[in-house]
Amino acid sequence: MIKVGIVGGTGYTGVELLRLLSAHPDAQLTAITSRKEDGLPVADMFPSLRGHVDLAFSAPDKIDLAQCDVVFFATPHGVAMAQAPALLAAGVKVIDLAADFRLKDQATFEKWYKIPHTAPELLEQAVYGLPELNREAIKSAKLIANPGCYPTTMQLGFYPLLKAGLVDASSLIADAKSGVSGAGRKAEIGTLFSESSDNFKAYGVAGHRHTPETSAQLQRYTDDKVGLVFTPHLVPMIRGMHATLYARLTTDISNEALQALFEQQYQDEPFVDVMPFGSHPETRSTRGSNMLRLALHRPDGSDMVVILVVQDNLVKGAAGQAVQCMNLMFGLPESTGLKHIALLP
């Protein structure tokens, strides 16, 4: 059994990790931290876990995480970078769901996250945890930078087109919508029921930190300079993310050939579903599952290709993806513990 620690067990991605890992056949939950809920049984806070998790939360300074084989950080940016050096030195693998190790360039990280990076020496060894595009490196990684939720949709949607050199890399557009759980469980005015329900708005239009993350990753797959305009929106739902991606074709290609390109790219992927051409994937078709679904469109008379991508921001966008990485790092079949079908309605 893999002994698992979770730092930040009271947040939305933390409780999602608990849901997935408590049912994982090869994982044994060993340590779950909370600064505020030290001593409280996990199932008292989250009754959905009654009968599944019998541990209590521990304050981070009261627990020896070095006893774990792997520690997940489901914490705000800046927490993992403080603790990862000692854990890695003790032989513990680390999977960070935050952005501490996603950007290779320290200055870019500090510009966007507005905190100093305290473990820049680890940036080079950190492996970006997007299994569909980085599987071999993840298998031997000791430190995983789990991707952001929006970047997962953008990369898996644009990648086949960029790799095949079919689109203008300099004019990519992503118009994406997230459910409110994407903002976490912490109290904030913008996520109050009366602010976020029956309401719809864009944010971060002038610049969102997921733009440099996504651009840097996409740049790995093309020699042309990647230019990405990304606009996130908050929608009045709890879970789910929908990205509408636009790319300008530079080659004359049929719809059938485009569809075949995506189907071939993802044919062996357990968590990417290429739907029939012209489909309209719904966020609820991924709710609670680790599946990302996408569909291609060609607006009549246009040289643009439109890719619709949906996922559950807390699963494929965060905790499920992190467990997918754990499976790879420990030599397990990649889908272990991740075969849930989405919840309808």
Ligand SMILES: NC(=O)C1=CN([C@@H]2O[C@H](COP(=O)(O)OP(=O)(O)OC[C@H]3O[C@@H](n4cnc5c(N)ncnc54)[C@H](OP(=O)(O)O)[C@@H]3O)[C@@H](O)[C@H]2O)C=CC1
């Ligand atoms: N929500 C989402 O859809 C996604 C989130 N992410 C990223 O995952 C991370 C976690 O997000 P999310 O679960 O939504 O956040 P939440 O705000 O819901 O939870 C944060 C957790 O971190 C703990 N925490 C906060 N500060 C510290 C600290 N200084 N030391 C130790 N623990 C701390 C909190 O617990 P306590 O206060 O009890 O200690 C809480 O359990 C973030 O970096 C986020 O950007 C990534 C992809 C998607």
Ligand SMILES: CC(=O)N[C@@H](CCC(=O)OP(=O)(O)O)C(=O)O
């Ligand atoms: C709705 C909402 O607020 N979403 C978050 C994204 C959460 C996430 O995936 O981002 P990081 O891990 O990079 O923080 C946001 O836009 O900041």
